Structure formats: C-alpha cells, structure tokens
Amino acid sequence: MQGPAAAPLPTDARITTAGAAQPRMGGSAWRRLWPWAGPGRGDRHLGPLKLLVLQSTGFCNLDCRYCYLADRHVKSRMDPALVEPIVRKTIDSGFVKGGFSLLWHAGEPLTLPPAYYEEAMARMQAGRAASTCSDTDIAVHIQTNGVLINAEWCDFIRRQGVRIGISVDGPADLHDRMRVTRSGGGTHAATLAGIKRLQDAGIPFNTITVLTAEALERPEDLLRFYVDAGIRTVGFNVEEIEGENPTSSLSRVTPEAYAQFLKRFLELSRRTPGAPRVREFDAMHRLITGGGDTVVGQFTPFSIVSVDHLGNFGTFSPELLDVKSDRYGDFLIGNFKTDDYASAVRSRKYRRLNRDIAKGVAACRQSCSYFRLCGGGAPANKYFEHGSFEATETLYCRLTKKTVADVVLDDLERQLA
Numbered sequence: 001m002q003g004p005a006a007a008p009l010p011t012d013a014r015i016t017t018a019g020a021a022q023p024r025m026g027g028s029a030w031r032r033l034w035p036w037a038g039p040g041r042g043d044r045h046l047g048p049l050k051l052l053v054l055q056s057t058g059f060c061n062l063d064c065r066y067c068y069l070a071d072r073h074v075k076s077r078m079d080p081a082l083v084e085p086i087v088r089k090t091i092d093s094g095f096v097k098g099g100f101s102l103l104w105h106a107g108e109p110l111t112l113p114p115a116y117y118e119e120a121m122a123r124m125q126a127g128r129a130a131s132t133c134s135d136t137d138i139a140v141h142i143q144t145n146g147v148l149i150n151a152e153w154c155d156f157i158r159r160q161g162v163r164i165g166i167s168v169d170g171p172a173d174l175h176d177r178m179r180v181t182r183s184g185g186g187t188h189a190a191t192l193a194g195i196k197r198l199q200d201a202g203i204p205f206n207t208i209t210v211l212t213a214e215a216l217e218r219p220e221d222l223l224r225f226y227v228d229a230g231i232r233t234v235g236f237n238v239e240e241i242e243g244e245n246p247t248s249s250l251s252r253v254t255p256e257a258y259a260q261f262l263k264r265f266l267e268l269s270r271r272t273p274g275a276p277r278v279r280e281f282d283a284m285h286r287l288i289t290g291g292g293d294t295v296v297g298q299f300t301p302f303s304i305v306s307v308d309h310l311g312n313f314g315t316f317s318p319e320l321l322d323v324k325s326d327r328y329g330d331f332l333i334g335n336f337k338t339d340d341y342a343s344a345v346r347s348r349k350y351r352r353l354n355r356d357i358a359k360g361v362a363a364c365r366q367s368c369s370y371f372r373l374c375g376g377g378a379p380a381n382k383y384f385e386h387g388s389f390e391a392t393e394t395l396y397c398r399l400t401k402k403t404v405a406d407v408v409l410d411d412l413e414r415q416l417a
C-alpha cells in the first residue's frame with residue numbers, strides 16, 4: 001500500500017488457534033449468523049476484523065509518482081454523520097474481537113480541517129455507544145504525508161489520542177524523486193517540518209518509507225537520515241504495481257539485491273545508536289518464533305474493511321476500493337447507507353471474490369514453502385500483477401515475504417551460532 005500516504009496496515013497478525021480467530025460471540029451464535037462460513041464448514045474464517053479504513057477524502061495535495069489512486073485530484077468528502085452507522089454496523093457484525101484500528105487514509109486526510117475530524121470522532125463515539133458492544137476498543141490512526149501538520153493539528157492529535165503515521169522516503173533526493181507536488185516540486189522539507197512539529201509537541205509517530213530501486217543502493221544514507229531526523233520506527237513498503245501505478249522500479253531488482261539491502265541495514269542498525277526499529281523485521285521475527293498455526297492477512301475475509309467517501313465498502317486489500325475491473329466491475333460489496341455486513345456476505349460480488357481469492361490461497365498453500373509465514377499473500381498484488389486472484393507469487397510477496405523471511409531466518413541462525 002503506497003498511495004499518497006501509505007497506510008500502517010498491521011502486518012499479518014498471527015493467531016494461535018482456529019477457534020481464537022473467530023469473532024467475539026459464541027460458536028453457535030456465530031454459526032447462526034454465518035452458517036456457510038463457520039469453523040469446520042470447509043470455508044475460510046471471516047475476520048477477526050482488525051482494520052477499518054475510512055476515506056474521509058480521496059483528494060491528495062501531492063501527486064506521488066508511485067501513487068495507486070486514480071481520483072487523487074478530485075475533491076471529495078465523506079459526510080461525518082456516516083461514521084456513526086459505519087462504526088455501529090462494524091461492531092454489531094460480530095467480526096470484531098476486542099477492538100480494532102480505525103484508519104483515515106486513501107487520500108490525504110489532513111486536507112480536511114481538524115473540525116471535520118472532531119465531528120467524525122463524536123460520530124464514532126455515538127456509533128460505538130449505540131452498538132451491542134459499547135466497550136469495544138477503537139484505536140484511531142491517521143496516515144499522512146505530513147506537510148500540513150501545524151500547531152492546530154498537534155493540539156487535535158494530542159487531545160484525541162490519535163496515532164500518526166508519516167510517509168517519508170528517506171533523504172531529500174530520494175524522497176523528492178517520487179513524493180512530489182502537482183507541479184513536480186519536492187516535498188521533503190515540508191514533510192520534515194511536519195515531523196519536527198510533532199516532535200516539538202512530544203507526539204509519538206511511526207513512519208513508512210516506500211523503497212525504490214534507487215533506495216536499495218543507499219542503506220547507509222537511509223539509516224543516517226532516520227537517526228538524524230529522530231525517527232524511531234520505520235515500515236519498509238516496496239514500490240508496488242497497483243492501480244494507477246502499472247510499473248515498479250523494483251521489477252528490475254533481484255531478491256538477492258533486496259536481501260543485501262535488508263542485511264546491510266540490519267547490520268548497520270545494530271551498531272548505530274538511535275537506529276529505528278524496522279516493522280518488517282519485528283513482524284517476521286514474531287511470526288517465526290511465535291508459534292501457532294494460522295496467519296491472518298489481506299486474503300482473510302473481513303479482517304480489513306475499507307470504506308470510500310460515499311460509504312461504499314469492500315474487504316480484502318484496501319487498494320481494491322477505488323478500482324474498476326473488466327471481470328468484476330468493481331470490488332465493492334455494499335454501501336453503509338443501506339447495507340450491513342450480513343447483506344455484504346450474502347452478496348454475489350463478495351461470494352465470487354471470496355471464491356476466487358480462496359483459489360489463489362489454495363494454490364499458494366500447494367506450491368509455496370513460505371505459506372506458513374505468509375498465508376496466501378495480498379489479493380490486490382495478485383490481481384494487478386497477474387490479472388487474477390488465483391495467481392501465486394508476486395513481486396510484492398517475493399520481496400516483502402520471502403526475502404524478509406530469508407533475511408530474518410539467516411539472522412536468527414547467525415545469532416544462535
């Protein structure tokens with residue numbers, strides 16, 4: 001996910017038993033609601049719902065060269081009143097287990113003012129209060145390019161306890177090559193000014209860097225940048241072939257070259273005070289050493305639900321939200337103004353998508369020795385790279401699953417030795 005503001009998707013979360021994967025309701029109640037998809041019914045599990053992505057606006061003030069969003073130039077705005085039924089229906093779906101993250105994303109959220117989110121947060125609270133489980137934990141996140149962060153935003157973020165993710169691609173020349181304004185100007189200075197305002201206000205934040213072929217040649221410069229900027233955590237996304245971005249500089253990069261980059265970064269980090277933690281290393285380390293037998297990811301129905309500014313929603317990969325397709329028309333399975341999760345699960349569109357994505361997962365299970373650590377990959381990448389959800393390996397999984405797993409396993413073995 002690398003759009004105008006690449007989102008902090010939870011990396012695939014391990015759950016320990018098939019039973020623990022089910023939503024928070026008794027087994028029999030769950031089967032009454034979803035009789036065709038319950039445990040032991042030969043279908044895949046639905047949820048648990050971990051991430052609700054809300055597109056407050058599809059508009060972005062930047063025009064990043066690798067962005068997958070087609071309508072990022074169109075000004076749009078979700079009615080904040082819609083947040084109440086979205087949250088209520090989400091909790092009442094039975095797919096939530098304890099809590100979930102609500103992420104404002106899929107455009108640049110900060111192009112709408114803090115007052116918009118004040119109202120949206122009030123609607124969110126109203127939706128939770130009106131639901132059948134009013135103590136559900138909701139962690140609110142905003143993923144932003146950071147250029148609009150000012151004192152007013154810092155006050156809002158601190159007051160509301162919002163978690164912030166900033167998209168920054170390392171040193172100025174790397175960042176400004178891809179993350180540009182509509183007139184082609186660089187945005188590094190403005191993003192760093194936003195980061196500085198957060199730091200001055202004592203607000204913690206995470207960062208995401210989209211790695212291109214050029215970045216892989218510069219592990220030292222990237223690390224130096226994070227240390228100098230006081231950045232303590234980073235998620236390495238890769239430049240993906242998705243939506244409006246039909247090519248990636250990483251297509252010409254071998255897994256060995258990517259592994260070299262990761263190894264070098266890891267090795268340098270170990271001897272550099274103030275080096276950031278890397279999301280991919282930590283997540284893979286947990287997967288490898290954590291035990292358990294089931295991985296939840298973008299392929300898991302209703303683990304992620306994405307909602308556009310009109311209330312249309314879909315599940316599986318968030319990047320499918322705004323996409324049109326010859327084969328499927330679109331990837332939407334309902335609209336929260338009139339539909340809910342039960343009607344979405346019954347819809348022909350969902351059942352077709354679920355069936356095709358399940359075939360791809362089954363093919364992965366058959367053919368891939370990394371399946372236990374991956375679970376079946378990202379449907380959007382399979383679709384955008386191969387034109388089919390039934391495909392297996394992608395550029396994305398080759399780099400972010402297989403290569404990361406190899407590097408972390410190798411590192412663990414070295415440490416043991």
Ligand code: SF4
Pocket residue numbers: 364365368369370371374375376377378392393394397398401402
């Ligand atoms: S082929 Fe790729 S998507 Fe499929 S299980 Fe292996 S690593 Fe995952």
